Amino acid sequence: MFWRSWNKADKTLLLAAVIFFLALALVIAYPKSLLARGFLACADAALVGGIADWFAVTALFKKPLGFPWHTALLPRRRESFIEASVTLVQKEFFSRRKIFQALQHINLVTRLIEFLRETAVQEKLVLQFLHYVRSFAMHIDREQQAGAFADEMRGELSRTRPAEIFSLIGRWMRDDERDHVLVSRAAQFLADKIAAPAFSEKVEDLLFNYAKENTKGAWGKFLLGIGQMTDVLNFSDLAELVRRQALSVLMELAKRDSPLQQEFLSICYAKAEELCTDEDFCAFSLELRDTLLAGLPLEEAIERSLAFVQKHFFAPRQRRSFDAVLPMLRENFSAVLVEELRRTLVLFSEDEKMQRAINRFLYDLAARSALAAQELVGIIVRDVLARLTDEQLNHLVYDKVEPDLLWIRMNGSIVGAGIGLIIFVILQIVH
Template identity: 45%
Template structure:
């Protein structure tokens, strides 16, 4: 209740002052009819104002300490709380009103409009990625490792080695990795073929080749010694020339799309295709595949990988860091892309299929209605608990603040109506000659 001097109090004070003034005038002019009428009216207004002040105040506290049938709200707080709870449950949240309100709602159009918003799509996609991540984090790593290892072996068992090599060759050509590999090999050997050490090795190879061809033949040794004596054969110069030609060839081989590089790759794919059709190679690759499937520790490798991955992810979650965004942003982007595609496909399906929209709308209507009905009891409990925790003074303020203007006007109307009735009674008594 307001502790200030409100307009009803001011009105009552004015009426009291008016009553004192008319009383003084009555003493000064005891035979004045107008003064008598004004005194009669002011007296009635004062009585009416005081009576209504007493009545309004008695609703919330004991006016002037009067104990009988006053402070009605604090004394009847249990009944008030029960009635308020019943009002909220049965009137504001009644089954009829809930279902009538839901029937006026167009649930599916509202849902569809919200789902089409880019912000909603991004939010739901991110939530789904987080859900998938958390779901995987809390799975049994040993069971996952066994399942994944079995899937890997099944996939490898279905792959024919010839098809694998053909697919691998096609991937190399499509991506240009074959050219990069040749360029890397050419660059490596170009570095190895440079310098005096490489030239000396070439010279030693030539000399060794000479020793191998000459052997123990005396005539050949004589002719070789004669050729060296007249400088017809100079292994040092020959090694330098071979080194120079080798560097030129390697440089051309390391140049992208050079003729030599294309010839080498063409020869490689041609021989690889021939080898891939060879029966012995076919048998060898199948035996190698079977041996790998039997001996490779796929389970332990996958288990170790999943254990480390789970540990790092849990540590990142403890630091409130998204582990996918932190360590595998490409995987998260791919997951978001896949989930986003499925999200858009689902929206298009809902837009086209009217029957599906009707089924989903009925389901949402049923879920919302049941949730609202279950919330009916919960709301009553909340209202009751909140009101029970209020003190008498707080409960008075809660009610009074909501109806204060009306209560103030009731008090002022008491003075106004009292003055009017007093004036009418004075006139009637004067006419009657009393």
């Protein structure tokens, strides 16, 4: 176990010491042997070189054998080492030139688009947006906001002419053929009402009362009675005929894009245009608009709506109240936000002018941030290194260069052995 804890340099130095004593024993046994004396010279020089390099390497971090002069260089010069490290990080790693060179090779806009296209990122953005909506809804002043909304609505409506409102309604009705759907549903509703048996009875009563009220004199009433008795004038059949004719017209009107439906809509639009040009109707519309705006309790309605939203959707005691009350609304709202974000990214990826503008902004922001962080990085490095003990500082440096330091010590023994052999040969030649 003790042998396994040694490093390669320690084992090499121990091996040099063993070889030295072995060579010394050979010289004592064979004092006149040139080979033994040469072997001793090599072993002696290898041992001295190994010990010298061990002393030199150890003196960088500790005091070898308690030797006090010019040893433990790193702990003694720790302040200089810290300042040199800070300067290295600030001036070399985070220099202005290297920062700008690194940023020039990075397409910030492309990376931003790729980042925003990730599903997890989009979900986080939606959740963050919903959090902002919840926070805004919980901290707004309902009375103040209700008054502001009401004033804005009244201002917009008061500036709008009735003709413009009717025109907007007409365009909205024509979009996606809402007008056809409305007419079809209205005609179908009336057809269902007319198909009921009670309708024929009401029509029969109306026809009889009409005939009775418009029959004058005794002779007329007499003829009306004779007609009913002889079944010449049958109000029941007449009511049934009216019902069937009305059903036929309504069913034709309910058919999508039927000629009757097209004619009915064209008449409605034509009459609406005539009304918009009629001065009396315009005056009546303006008066009705102003009366409604003055009498509508918009502030109270808006404030109650905001209170309802705060209570049921964003209650502070229920963190997931929005999801609990209307999970489908939350899901659909999130889907709309994600879809709009993706659509924005598609439009952004196709707009080169916008990309160049944002790329310049991101480049400037990143460069300024990196330059501002230069001083902060120096402070962090200085603070971290200053908190290290001497032993921790030694390990921090030694662990980074340990293989090279071990080879320096091993090379001391190897080079020493070679130099010892050369000196021994030179001495032999001189003698």
